[in-house]
Amino acid sequence: MTPNTIVGIIGSGAMGAGIAQVAAVAGHSVVVYDNNAAALDKAAANLKATLMKLQEKGKLTDAEAIIKRMSFTADLQGLAACGLIIEAIVERLDVKKSVFAQVEQVVANDCVLATNTSSLSVTSIAAACTDPSRVMGLHFFNPAPLMALVEVIPAIQTNADLIPQAKDLMQQWGKLPVIAKDTPGFIVNRVARPFYGEALRILDEGIADMATIDWAMTELGGFRMGPFTLMDYIGHDVNYVVTETVFQSFFYDPRYKPSFAQKRLLEAGWLGRKSGRGFYNYAQGAEILAPTKDEVLGKQIFERILAMLINEAVDALHLNVATAADLDTAMTRGVNYPKGLLQWCNEWGTAQCLEKLDELYHLYHEDRYRASPLLRKQAIGNKKIV
Ligand code: NAI
Secondary structure (H helix, E strand, C coil): CCCCCCEEEECCCHHHHHHHHHHHHCCCCEEEECCCHHHHHHHHHHHHHHHHHHHHCCCCCCHHHHHHCEEEECCHHHHCCCCEEEECCCCCHHHHHHHHHHHHHHCCCCCEEEECCCCCCHHHHHCCCCCHHHEEEEEECCCCCCCCEEEEEECCCCCCCHHHHHHHHHHHCCCEEEECCCCCCCCHHHHCHHHHHHHHHHHHCCCCCHHHHHHHHHHHCCCCCCHHHHHHHHCHHHHHHHHHHHHHHCCCCHHHCCCHHHHHHHHHCCCEHHHCECCCECCCCCCCCCCCCCHHHHHHHHHHHHHHHHHHHHHHHHCCCCCHHHHHHHHHHHCCCCCCHHHHHHHHCHHHHHHHHHHHHHHHCCHHHCCCHHHHHHHCCCCCCC
């Protein structure tokens, strides 16, 4: 994987097109393949328009040269000369496995095959290949040209030498790579689950309404968006499905249990902002819900969600999902949290954080609120996590 490597992108949707743009801007020749010719045409037109607009704004000087480096094909054979393939097709294991098995027959033996999957096992995708040692995860965030974070995920079969090479390449592309173990949700989609899940639980129990929870997390917590606004923004078809997949993949650990409130929205087709209605109603003239700005209640909500987020990050560290530095980078750069959760834990105090979790555990007697053994250990004498 060098600057001369021809990069192949499979799937020309939101992510595939974004990653193609990043690779082409970084100087690579890029071939975009999609089995849907209409999607391919749309991506080609959009990419050209985007690059020209960036040039008009002075953010690029060589849009035409970049466009010339990109080609689009509906024929898998078009990927034959690529040295790195990044797959960004529909999030279905059977389809991804079939595409990996096919593409492996087309490319050279030393071509690296990466998947942009958000929630599937990279190991099981790799298993579809004759040579699984060349398969890894490269998980970009949406929109790929703007979000710096990339999770680099070795499958258990991946040749270890490829990981530093992939990390270097991502840095050359102007990205911030972190390394994550091949476990459900990798870093961000695992550690962020309580931001949604605990907010939903607070709503379900009637402790506060969604506007109040959103207010607590933005005004008192410093998050850019409250959980309900964010879930509506991401879309319940994406956010709920990731939660459900993570829950199932963790063998139904109650920590990741989805909520009926969100499932019903999905069933109703109330997908969020994109469908005009989700938790909130985005129709013109619709009533805007006002939060109850009760500081005592707001602090309770914020501390409960924060304790759950911190516990998730600490447990990911405990289970060697990633290093402490990568865990904090992932949450600040992948989902724009105001602070890394491990840093937040140290500042709040491991003892305080444990006290909050134990309070919830004693109230509910649910495994969902169990503290990570690492948090419990460090809380003795209020030691820092790292
Ligand atoms: P999308 O639905 O916008 O695009 C998928 C594209 O793949 C479509 O153009 C479709 O025609 C094409 N495709 C489907 N099956 C194909 C096949 N068998 N062969 C060739 N092309 C095929 O999807 P999106 O949002 O770009 O996501 C793609 C992948 O990236 C998924 O694995 C998703 O989980 C992951 N991802 C998505 C993020 C997001 O926020 N949308 C963020 C990070 C990862």
